[in-house]
Amino acid sequence: MTALFDTLASAGLWAATLRIATPLIFGTLGAVLCERSGVLNLGIEGIMTFGAMVGWLTVFNGGDLWAGMLAAALAGAAFGLLHALLTVTLGLSQHVTGLGITLFASSLSYFLFRLNVPLASSPPTIEPFQPLSIPFLSDLPFFGQAVFTQTAPTYLAILMAVFMTYVIFRTPLGLAIRMTGENPHAAEAQGINPVGIRYGTIMVGSALMGTGGAFLTLSAFNSFFPTMVQGRGWICIALVVFASWRPGRALLGALLFAFFDAFQLRLQAALGGIIPYQIFLMIPYFLSIAALAVMARRARVPQALMQPYRRGER
């Protein structure tokens, strides 16, 4: 029991929580944006992988770290454009298209990676983002260690959640996005172009997903391997429901999941000898499902989610 308490009180646990949460925050915010306008984007898993690869490759070939993040965002937006073409313009099934994009983007990532980087026993590395040292704040006891030793993209992710909350709930653009997700016909009748809105949200949302992927190779690790996203995209899709499509709650949900994950890693270290480690690996997913079951029952789904918009049809 004391071991448990010690773990909870260690700054390392909380620092790890923020670090693990960062790609989830980016990914969930991206998915929230897409779904708010009525489009499910299951391409997220592949787009994150692709973002991780493009970001890493940019830096590996001599680019700046921020150039890597930007390249990942642009690559994400490109896949967003593809998703929008297929689901909005052609009105194809959003499930099937999204899964197709995930398979395509994941495979393409590995292909392009291999074209550029020859097979080696130990993967090549880059110099990743370094923790920011913030004067005064980083020196605080405990808090300094727990919260203010992150790399820049982590703070960017948190700011992004605040910014998106403002845009969605306080600006005319946000209202137009929400209306498109609830009733695109009503939006159209009020002079809004639902097709344009959906293209915009899917591309920007996918750019955020790509950024989230790039965090993995440019900050959390320093090399790329094809399986590194490890289902984080699917967790983001679940977190969207957990968050009831609100960016603020998306931030909370991502932190909660990351906390479970950071915690189980430490439990593994402490109790790994007694209980098989696979049990610990299950914990965050199991708790996510439990939390989802409680939260999602009351969630208000955007009414037009997964409905293709065709002019003149009702």
Place this chain on the structure above:
Amino acid sequence: MVHQHFSLAPNLTVLDNIMTGTEKLWSFKSETVTARTKLLGIVQRFGLDVDPDARLGDLSVGEQQRVEILKALYNDARILILDEPTAVLTNIEAERLFRTLKEMARQGLSLIFISHKLDEVMAAADRIVVLRGGKVAAERLVGQTSKADLAELMVGHRVTRPVRDQAAPGAVVFEVTGVTVRQGGVDRLKDVSFHLCAGETLGIIGVSGNGQTTLAHLVSGLAKPSDGGMLLFGEPVANLSVRGLIESGVGRIPEDRNKEGAIGEMSIWENTILERVWSPAFSKYGLVNRKAGMAFAERIIADFDVRGGKPASRTRLLSGGNMQKLILGRNLSDRPRILIAAQPTRGLDEGAVAAVHARILEARRQGTAVLLISEDLDEVIGLADRIQAIVNGRLSPAIAAETADPRRLGLMMAGEWRQTEGAVNAS
């Protein structure tokens, strides 16, 4: 433009619904304060009171319609087009709407009121244009025309709805006592009691969305009672199965002919036998007897005057009236003992209405017990022998059709049947 089906987002607030698209998309702040002031000004000017911060989905249908009108006025509309605006309203709400419309006209707005209900057009309009087959058939001033005149112009020839003769009620065939239907934690029907007699029509009136669909589903075996008892032909039944009901002679005209009544992409003959494809008449050794199906469809097409299709043509190509005749034919050709007709003439033209009414009266004359669920008061008064109102999942006591008039039915539909109860006992 105010459509029959609203263009609103139920999860957003009234103000959000109205403000959408009225500001520059890229400005960094919504001017909600200014918008609210402007909205409240319009609310006052026309007496269209609605709470700007209510979630739209929590409002009644009448209020939602006011939001639609406000939305148009907020955009400084000078011409307002209302498409079948009363379809979803009680007649009391409709009267209120007519008063608002008169007030708008008085303040200089132009209004176009689209309706197929003659009473309403006469009540709401100053000038009437009759459309038939996509052409203007006539134009009349309200003071210089009559309902009969308009009906004739609409259909192109004189139509008279068939008249109900005296009923000869036989034995009780179906009896429901204190039934509650709970779905998804909501009581769709609460403590509902009614009975159907052979050779008699029971009319259920009510504003759309008060439990009519569940009631029709209950009697069709699609919704299960959570509480209460049912007697079918005198036998207690706990659960009705759809197939069991069809086999024991229950015919159904579903409320939405395109969704539940017929499958548009399948052929006419397939649709006619779909309900009893398992019966030996239409299948043998698990194979469909196509020949028998075709013959059955031919017979229905001839007997029920279904126009615009052959047995092998796709059902989707039929007009609404002809599809309804097909569904009627499928149910009535075997002389059902019970007929459930849910909104049987919704969206049909005057000529098709008369045909459907004649068939329902004919079935009743031959001893079928009819349950007529309709939002059209004239239809219920014209066809039913006894009338009950459905309000928020509850049924009023029955009144005799002879004592019904639109005012009394309006009160019943508003849930105020207690005021009329004395009259029921007296009659």
